[in-house]
Amino acid sequence: MFVKRRSMLNSSHSSHFTLGAYVDLGLLKWLYFLIVLSVYVLILLSNLLLIIVICLNRTLHEPMYIFLCSLFMNELFGSTALFPMLLFQITQDVHTITTYFCFVQIFLLHFYAVTEFVISAVLSYDRYLAICFPLQYSTRMKTNKLIFLVAFPWIYSFAMILVLVLLTSLLQLCEHSISKVYCNNYSVVKLSCSDTSINNIYGLFVTVLTVFVPLIFMVSTYICILRQCFRGSKQTRQKVLSTCGPHLASIINFSFGSLFEVLQSRFDLRNVHSVIQLVLSLYLLAVQPLFNPLIYGFKLTKVRKLSKSLLHSVVSH
Template identity: 35%
Template sequence: MEKMENSSEIVSFVLAAFGNVGELKYLYFVIILFWYISICVANTVLIVVIHVDRRLHEPMYILLCNLCVNEINASTSLYPLLLSQMFSDSHEVAVPWCFLQMCCLYTSASVELCSLAAMAYDRYISICHPLRYNVIMNTERVFLMILLVWVYSFLSFIFSFSFIFSLKFCGNVIHNTYCDHQLIIRLSCSVSIQSFISDISFATVSVFIPFSFILVSYMKILTVCLKTSKENKQKAVTTCTPQIISVSNLFVGCIFYFIDFRFVVSQVPDEVHIILPMYVLIFQPMLTPFMYGFNLPKISSSRTSIMQL
C-alpha cells in the first residue's frame, strides 16, 4: 500500500526491493553474511595490529584505527538489517529503526570523508613540515581531531535531515533494501524546497568541504615532492597511495549513487538499481584494511611479526 488516507497510520516502512529476491535468498544470505564477517574481521585485525605494536602508535595509524572503526560502524548499520529482512515475509521496518539506520549511514559517510581529510592533513604536515610534525600532530591533538570528526559528522546530519523526523507520510513502500532519505522524502504528503536544501547542505558540509581539504593537502604535497629527492618521492607515494585510492573509490561510489537516483535508467536490471547506491558500503569497508594493511611497510612487517608469534 503506497498511499494511505491517514498519515498517522504509518508506523513502519516496507523495503520492497526484497520482494524480488525469490528463492535466491538463501544464497544471498550466505554471501552477505560472509562479506559482513570478513569486513569486521579484516578491520579488527588491522586495529589489533596497530594496538599491539607500539611502533605504530603514531598519529597516522591512530587516524587509521578511527577509519577502521567507522568501516565496521557503517557495515553494521547496513548488513544486519539486510540479513534480518532476507527471511521476513512483510519486510517491514519500524519508522524509528529506519530513521536510526539513516542516521548511522549518513553520519558514517561524513565520518569517512572527514577522517580521510584528517589523514591528508597528517600527511601534509609530515611531508611539507617534517621538523614541526611532532609538535603539531601530538597525541592529544590527534584524539581531539577524531572527536571533532564524529561530532561534526553527527551535527551535519542533524542539521541537514532533522526535518525528516517531523514529516507526515502518505505512503510506506521504500523501493530499496535500506532506508534512504531520498526515497523516504518521496513518501511524505508534501515535499517542499526544504528537501532540496537539505541535500545541498549535506553535500556541501559533509562532502565538498572535506574533499576540498583533501585536494588542497595533496596539491601541496605534490608541489613539495616535485622539488625533493627520488627517495623522498617514493616514501610520499607509498604513504599517500592508499588514501588517494580510498578517496577515488568514494568519488566513484558517489557517482553511482547520483546516477541511480537522479536519472532512473529503466533498461538496467533491478539488481543493478539496488547494488549501485550500495557500492561504497559494499567495497569501501573491505578496501580500507587491505589497502593500508598491504601497502604500508610498517603495518605489513608488524602483521607478519604478530602472525609468527
C-alpha cells in the same frame, strides 16, 4: 476530500516502510545470504585485526596510524549499520522495516558516510604536514591538536546528521515504499506530501559541507604534496607514494561510491536492471569497509608485518 485527507493521515502514521528493491529469489536467497554473510565477516575480521594491531604496538602510536584506527572503527560502525538488517531482509518474504528502525538506519548510515569523508580529510592534512613540513611536524601536530582531529569527525558528523534526520522525521508521508534495500534520507523525503523546501535546502547544505568542502580540501593538500614530491629525490617520491597511495585509492573509491548513490537517489533509474540497481545501492556501504583494511594492510609495510606477526602468534597458540 474528507476521504483523501483521512487516507493521507493514515499513511503518514504508518508503522513501517516497504523496501521495494528486493526481488523474489526463491531458494537462491540462501546463497545470497551466505555471500553477504561472508563479506560481513571478512569486513569485521579485517578491520578488527588492524585496530588490534595498531592498539597493541607502540611503534604504531603515531598520528597517521591513530587516524587510520579511527577510520577502521568507522568501517565497523557503517557495515554493522547495514549488514545485520540486510541479512535479515534477505531471508524474509515480506520486506518491511518499522518506521523507528528506518530512521535509526538513516541516521547511522549517513553518519558513517559523513565521518568517512571528514576522517579522509584529516588523513590528507596529516600527510600534508608530514611531507611538506617534516622538521616541524612534531610541533605542528601536538597532542591537543591530535585529540581534536580524532574527535572532530565524529562530533561534527553526529550534529549534522542529527538535524537532517529530525527534519525528515517531521514530514507528513503519503507513501511508505522505498525503492532500495535499506533506508536513506532522500528516499524518505521523496515520499512526503508536505513542503520539503527546508529539507532540500539543509540537505544541499550538508552535502556541500560534508562532501564538497572535504574533497576540495583533500585536492588542495595533495597538490601541495605532489609539488613537494617532485622537488625531492627518487627515494623521497617512492616514500611519498607508499604512504599516500592507499589514502588516494581510498578517497577515489569512496567518491565513486558516493557518486553512484547520488545518481540512484536523484535520477529515475527504473530502466536500469534491478541487479545493477542493487549493486549501485550497496557499493558505497559494502565495498569501502572491505576496501580500506585491505589496501592499507597490503600497502603499509609496518602494518602488514605486524599483522602477519599477530596472526602467526594467534595460530601458533
